[in-house]
Amino acid sequence: MPELPEVETIRRGLERLEGATLRDVEVRERRFRLRIDEVVLRGLLGRRIERPGRRAKYLLFATEGGGGFIVHLGMSGRLFMVPAGAPLQAHDHVSWWFERDGEVVELRFRDPRRFGLVVSRLHGDLHSHPLFEALGPEPLGDGFSTAYVFAASRGSRRPVKNTLMDARFVVGVGNIYASEALWRARINPKAQAGRISRTRWSRLHAAVVDVLQHAISEGGTTLRDFRSASGDPGYFRNQLHAYDRDGERCSRCASSIRRIVQAGRSTYYCPGCQH
DNA sequence: CGTAGACCCTGCGCGC
DNA sequence: TGCGCGCAGGGTCTAC
Numbered sequence A: 001m002p003e004l005p006e007v008e009t010i011r012r013g014l015e016r017l018e019g020a021t022l023r024d025v026e027v028r029e030r031r032f033r034l035r036i037d038e039v040v041l042r043g044l045l046g047r048r049i050e051r052p053g054r055r056a057k058y059l060l061f062a063t064e065g066g067g068g069f070i071v072h073l074g075m076s077g078r079l080f081m082v083p084a085g086a087p088l089q090a091h092d093h094v095s096w097w098f099e100r101d102g103e104v105v106e107l108r109f110r111d112p113r114r115f116g117l118v119v120s121r122l123h124g125d126l127h128s129h130p131l132f133e134a135l136g137p138e139p140l141g142d143g144f145s146t147a148y149v150f151a152a153s154r155g156s157r158r159p160v161k162n163t164l165m166d167a168r169f170v171v172g173v174g175n176i177y178a179s180e181a182l183w184r185a186r187i188n189p190k191a192q193a194g195r196i197s198r199t200r201w202s203r204l205h206a207a208v209v210d211v212l213q214h215a216i217s218e219g220g221t222t223l224r225d226f227r228s229a230s231g232d233p234g235y236f237r238n239q240l241h242a243y244d245r246d247g248e249r250c251s252r253c254a255s256s257i258r259r260i261v262q263a264g265r266s267t268y269y270c271p272g273c274q275h
Numbered sequence B: 001c002g003t004a005g006a007c008c009c010t011g012c013g014c015g016c
Numbered sequence C: 001t002g003c004g005c006g007c008a009g010g011g012t013c014t015a016c
Helices: A004-013 A038-042 A146-153 A160-164 A175-185 A198-217
Strands: A021-027 A053-055 A058-062 A068-072 A078-083 A092-100 A103-110 A117-121 A258-262 A265-269
Touching: A004 A053, A004 A058, A004 A078, A004 A198, A021 A038, A038 A117, A146 A198, A160 A175, A160 A198, A175 A198, A175 A265
Parallel strands: none
Antiparallel strands: A021 A092, A053 A058, A058 A068, A068 A117, A078 A103, A092 A103, A258 A265
């Protein structure tokens, strides 16, 4: 479900947890991409939480003095705040209760498909977690530049769409924004990454940054069920030009948007103006 | 080595 | 109405 803009939107909505104390945790289902270690998670009780962070599509909840927990939403995960004790719905698998000045809020993790994860550690910097070892640069950070993408793509024969979705190349770009960035840069998703010129990579690099920033400013993209931490949908769907629009006319050249499959995932593009 | 494909899991919309 | 199929915003492991 969520790519970088959606995860970042959720992170921002959770900033008011900063400084609150973790009072309780309940794990109703522990079988996820990784099995939840409830003992370690409960070892965090009584600690104050720092401002929520993000690395790639992971949300980081560090506790003061080290340690904390990490949440990934997979395809179908949602993370949101409810008044403590609000009725449970299907697949509400984990709850955290935070308290500040006598007021308690519940953070709830719902994930029907269970492709997500919750991991925790008692000590150290969450950023040094092994989950992050092989990750590439943040697309909105200094490490992501035209020079980098051009150099990193040399020699690669795979389709550029797959490169954009490879977390070792750059993190946070998923199926929606890969198609959208390529549409904006007018580059065919099937083009071999290593054969794209520096000029065109420069355009694509700018398109990735631009589309992610705009999506964040619209609160992300809601196709079906994405919601922010406070339950609001994202409005960037109105600004998608390719994704989920096969058969519709391209807003730029009026050709028909096509859907193809690459590495098992749908890709949408305009054969008329993406080369 | 790089890459494609299977797989993890549940739910939804569609055609029959 | 009911059923089977394909598809879904992610990431990892295996086999070539």
